[in-house]
Amino acid sequence: MENVKDTFKEVASAILPVTIVVIILQVALIRLPLEALLQFLIGVAFVSIGFFLFLLGVTAGLLPVGEMIGKKLPKTKKSWLIIGTGFLLGIAVTVAEPDVRVLATQIDEVSGGTISSNILILSVAFGLAIFVALAMVRTIFRIPIHYMLIGGYILVFLISMLVPEAFVAISFDAGGVTTGPMAVPFILALGVGVASVLRNGSSDSEGFGLIGLASIGPVLAVMILGVLFK
Incomplete structure (x- = not known):
């Protein structure tokens, strides 16, 4: 109640x-x-x-389910399973994310079907999934998050020089819409659950920062899509 x-x-x-x-x-x-x-x-x-x-x-x-999955996975002692689960869940929650679908529909309409909504959704989903998997790698191997954030954004700004201006704008919007009501609760709970077990409950805050890191993936994915459409 x-x-x-x-x-x-x-x-x-x-x-x-x-x-x-x-x-x-x-x-x-x-x-x-x-x-x-x-x-x-x-x-x-x-x-x-x-x-x-x-x-x-x-x-x-x-x-609760996201955190329970996050706590169960490290007990298998299989790094590939933790990383793979993060990747699969990244795809699943992005495809289900209503904000991503709204953006994809708008872009489809504005581009006259040149950039189809399905292609954009899949690109964003794979981009997010790859970076969720990298976030799991970061948690498992205790890589400082600022290294990955700095490296990710350097890559973003380098690729942005090769991409049509319209795709630069779309890519940053894509990074924003992935931090929506479906993706954030599940992925954040997963990260906190994994970190709480791997750190023996001493530093649950290690699970945070995952969303900020994961949102780089869609930006890069849409920019790479822009290079292909160039």
Whole structure:
């Protein structure tokens, strides 16, 4: 019951400010037709209900399961299994990520089908998956995260010089949309779970930084796609 109350408060704090600002703008400035305002309010109600149910599902299912998987994998003492699982989960959560699908659909429409949504989704998924796997490598072998972040972004900026300008913009948006409501809870819980076991619970914070590292993958993947489309 306490979880339900906390989730309700979280949804209210996220949705109410936007709703209040739009209503103030409506009264003071923009004067949208009444039909448009009603559509907005109905949309707010649907989003609130959906967001509430989603957050309950994340708390009850995604986070615990992700962390349990992360804690079980190191006990197999098979590095390849931990890395491979990170790769597969990276693909799965990216394909399921609604933010990625929105971006892919928009790019498909703007490009007139030249860059199809399926190609973009797969590119982003493989990019994220590779870097989730690298994040698992970093946790297993205790590689300082700043080495991998610096190396990753140096590579990003070098490749950006070879890529059409439109793809540079798309690539950074792709990196952003992968940090959405499906990918973040599951991957972060996985990383914390793996780190807590490999560090014997002494440094669970080692599991953090995984999302920042993983988001480099989609940026690089879309840039490489841009080189191929050049």
